Amino acid sequence: MQQVKYILFTLVAIVVLNACSPADGDFAGSEYMPDMGHSIAYEANVYTDYSLNTWEDASTIPYRQGAIAKEPVTGTVPRGYAGAYFSDIERREEIMAMLNGEDGVNSINVPVNGSVPYYYEDTEEERTRAIAEIIENPYPITEAGLEKGEELYNIFCGICHGEAGNGLGYIANPDENPNYKYPAAPANFLLEEFTNASNGRYYHSIMYGKNVMGAYKDKISYEERWQVIHWIRHLQAEELDKEYSEDANTLNPEFGTPMSQMSRMASAATDMEPTMAPAQEAPAEEGDHGSDDHSSGH
Ligand code: HEC
Structure with missing residues (x-):
């Protein structure tokens, strides 16, 4: 019995003394199971x-x-600049070189970190101003963008506004969710009021939310916000049996420019200033563009 005690004591003493051996010189010290402590x-x-x-x-x-x-991976498009990238298919390489700071001896590649300024405050007057001033979607309508918009919309908006955009998401739909207690009805985007509303109404709501709806500016990026808006337009077009896609926009040309019209715009506009904003009108016949009164009309 006595012997067992001594053996135990010696073992404990060895463990304790070893555990205390200090770091010294090249010796980092001993530590039992450091795991991920350092x-x-x-x-x-x-x-x-x-x-x-x-x-x-x-x-x-x-x-x-x-x-x-x-270095960023070759071909990296700085956040918030996909609009520039898509603005002109034929000049893509040139635009990328410019964005990556390769277009001149003294140019510097300034990474854009995804923060796109928003010049409207979270007040009612500013909401009205945003609705009046924010018209164009800076991104063309593309297949891939709509897919992305759909996914994001279903994740972030569908639970309230419904995957069809009818305001009957799970959270506010008594048929699906009999216990629902949501205090306000989410907007029904298929109503005329919302179909006719400018893109600013959507963008501003995403930035700041409205009443019980929270803001989404910290959850979805600049590009993602605009893709979500494209998707809402797509839902509205579907409701009205119209098209809002990469090929055509028969809902309202102000809301977005189909990708298929971007290259035509670019070639028709060779003598104009390059612009990221889609034109308001569909391009006219080739012959029209030479005439002075047409260009002054813009
Ligand atoms: C948690 C529920 C909820 C989610 C999620 C939600 N909303 Fe809303 N949303 C609402 C409610 C409720 C209203 C009505 C607010 C009011 O008018 O008081 C509303 C209103 C709106 C309006 C109309 C604002 C106006 O000008 O009248 C827009 C546009 C909108 N939401 C867009 C979105 C988008 C885009 C998303 C996804 C990024 C989203 N919402 C996510 C609940 C939600």
């Missing part, structure tokens, strides 16, 4: 030869090499 600092965008990076035996890229400044 991370290897990853210095982003800094040249470093931090010598304690010890992960890489098995990996193909030494960690040390991974910790240096990175």
Whole structure:
């Protein structure tokens, strides 16, 4: 019995003493099960030869090499600039070179970090101003954009406004959700009032919400907001048996320009200032463009 006590005591003493051995010189000290208690600092965008990076035996890229400044992947479109990218199919390479700072000896690649300014406050007057002033969707209508808009709409808006846009999402639909207690009816986008409303009404609501509806500006990016708006237009067009797609927009040409019309616009506008904004009218016949009164009409 006595012996067992001594053995136990000795074992405990060894463990305790070992646990306390201090770090010294090249010896980092002992620690039982450090698990992830200490991370290897990853210095982003800094040249470093931090010598304690010890992960890489098995990996193909030494960690040390991974910790240096990175170039964006070739062809990266800065956030908020997809509109420029799509604005002119024929000049894409040129536009990319400009965005990536390759178009001149002294040009600098300034990464755009996704923050697109919004010049309207969260007040009723400013809401009215936004509705009056924000007309065009800066992104053309594309197949891929509509797909993305649909997905985002169903994630962020459909629960209230309904996947069909009729204001009868699960949260406010007594048939689907008999216990519903949502205090206000979500807008029905299929009503004439909303079909006729300018894009600003949607954009402003996404930025600030309205009454019980919260804001979505921190949840969906600039481009995503506009794709969601394209999708709402698409739902409205469907309701009215009209088209709102990459090929045609028979809902209202003010709301968005189909991708298929972008290149025609670009070639018809070679002698005009390049612009990111879609034209208000469908392009006229080739012959029309030479005449002075037509160009002054814009
Ligand atoms: C949690 C429920 C909810 C979600 C999610 C939601 N909304 Fe709403 N939304 C509402 C309600 C409720 C109203 C009515 C507010 C009012 O008029 O008082 C409304 C109103 C609106 C309006 C009309 C504002 C006006 O000018 O009258 C728009 C546009 C709108 N929402 C867009 C969106 C979009 C786009 C999304 C997704 C990004 C979204 N909403 C997500 C509940 C929601």
